[in-house]
Amino acid sequence: MEQFEFSYPARRKIQKPAHVGVVGSGDLEVLLEPIESTTALVRVRTSVDGFKNTWKTVLDRFFSQYDGLVHIEINDAGATPGAVSLRLQQAVEASEA
Amino acid sequence: MSNLAFSREYLDRRSFIELDARQRAKSLLDAGTGRELAGPFDRIESPWLAIQGVTPQADDGCIVIRGTIDSRQTVVIAFNGAFQGGGIGEVSGAKLTAALDLACRDNENGKPTSAVLLLETGGVRLQEANLGLAAVSEIISSIIALRRYAPVISVIAGPVGCFGGMSLAAGVSSYIVMTPEGRLGLNGPEVIEEESGVEEFDASDRSLIWSIFGGQQRHDQGLADVLVDDDADQIATTIRDLIVKGVPAIHRSEQVDLYRSRIAALDTSTQWDPSLVHSLASSHLVRHNFSEGGGAAEADDK
Numbered sequence: 001m002e003q004f005e006f007s008y009p010a011r012r013k014i015q016k017p018a019h020v021g022v023v024g025s026g027d028l029e030v031l032l033e034p035i036e037s038t039t040a041l042v043r044v045r046t047s048v049d050g051f052k053n054t055w056k057t058v059l060d061r062f063f064s065q066y067d068g069l070v071h072i073e074i075n076d077a078g079a080t081p082g083a084v085s086l087r088l089q090q091a092v093e094a095s096e097a
Numbered sequence: 098m099s100n101l102a103f104s105r106e107y108l109d110r111r112s113f114i115e116l117d118a119r120q121r122a123k124s125l126l127d128a129g130t131g132r133e134l135a136g137p138f139d140r141i142e143s144p145w146l147a148i149q150g151v152t153p154q155a156d157d158g159c160i161v162i163r164g165t166i167d168s169r170q171t172v173v174i175a176f177n178g179a180f181q182g183g184g185i186g187e188v189s190g191a192k193l194t195a196a197l198d199l200a201c202r203d204n205e206n207g208k209p210t211s212a213v214l215l216l217e218t219g220g221v222r223l224q225e226a227n228l229g230l231a232a233v234s235e236i237i238s239s240i241i242a243l244r245r246y247a248p249v250i251s252v253i254a255g256p257v258g259c260f261g262g263m264s265l266a267a268g269v270s271s272y273i274v275m276t277p278e279g280r281l282g283l284n285g286p287e288v289i290e291e292e293s294g295v296e297e298f299d300a301s302d303r304s305l306i307w308s309i310f311g312g313q314q315r316h317d318q319g320l321a322d323v324l325v326d327d328d329a330d331q332i333a334t335t336i337r338d339l340i341v342k343g344v345p346a347i348h349r350s351e352q353v354d355l356y357r358s359r360i361a362a363l364d365t366s367t368q369w370d371p372s373l374v375h376s377l378a379s380s381h382l383v384r385h386n387f388s389e390g391g392g393a394a395e396a397d398d399k
Binding site for chain 1: 117136137138147150151152153154155158177179180181
């Protein structure tokens with residue numbers, strides 16, 4: 001298992017936390033919460049070692065389109081980059097619903 | 098056309114199995130009454146998995162929601178079969194036990210509270226084996242304490258089923274509700290094949306697995322009280338009816354002599370097949386809980 005932390009510039013306050021997904025094979029869990037800060041923070045724990053660059057690429061792309069001041073925790077059990085992006089979008093939708 | 102009517106009904110129904118554990122729990126409770134205890138943002142996760150290289154889950158795969166069913170206080174505890182096969186660890190076991198003990202205390206204080214267990218679990222989580230075994234014994238004690246006051250209803254919907262130590266927990270509950278997709282057994286198919294060889298049990302044979310462990314067989318054997326389709330509304334109605342019915346006059350696990358005599362009568366000199374299991378079970382069948390009154394289970398038997 002590996003753990004990474006990333007931070008991104010953000011400025012928009014969000015109202016609600018959101019929890020989506022499950023730490024099941026090929027899937028992941030996303031916890032998204034409002035944060036009192038000037039940057040968004042992401043913590044990733046993944047069961048598959050050696051993919052830090054891929055995680056950074058997926059999260060860079062996500063935060064190129066999202067500016068919520070959030071703390072995101074990802075618990076991953078080997079999800080593909082596509083599945084990660086969909087779960088992140090689902091978490092955003094749930095937090096803004 | 099009946100085919101058309103069938104497919105319409107099939108398409109319109111709301112699958113229970115396709116709901117995740119949290120949605121399953123909420124689907125049973127009166128709308129708007131559910132309050133989750135020790136939820137994912139409380140981050141009560143397993144301290145043992147990460148040090149073994151396994152990613153933990155924020156709720157440890159056990160979801161506890163308090164609310165009402167038909168305006169009666171109920172706690173629903175749902176296991177998430179997608180996380181570690183729904184395996185019982187130190188934390189998920191403690192959440193279940195604490196939820197049952199709180200319900201027991203409420204009953205003792207004059208506030209009737211039932212419990213519904215949505216079991217999708219292979220039993221003890223191997224990464225936390227000793228703690229998981231201890232948790233199962235606590236769970237069984239807590240179910241037996243609570244069932245004196247209010248029904249403890251186990252639901253095994255599938256697709257994981259309920260195996261290992263948690264099949265014992267299901268066995269001491271007041272009622273067991275299964276779908277045809279659900280499975281109930283002590284040793285699972287892979288364990289039997291591993292221990293006794295493929296001649297004894299072929300764990301790749303799905304029709305064999307369901308004809309031994311499946312909801313239809315378990316219901317016909319009298320080991321499950323109600324067999325219900327994979328339909329969220331039907332399952333909710335079944336559980337409401339059982340809560341209204343209340344504590345059974347005698348629990349299945351109190352019928353020691355009955356089940357001992359059934360085991361004593363088994364002929365193990367020949368290899369059993371599902372039809373033999375079925376015929377013997379049916380001939381021995383005593384459906385003690387439902388011999389009188391018009392309960393949900395009796396309606397289901399038709």
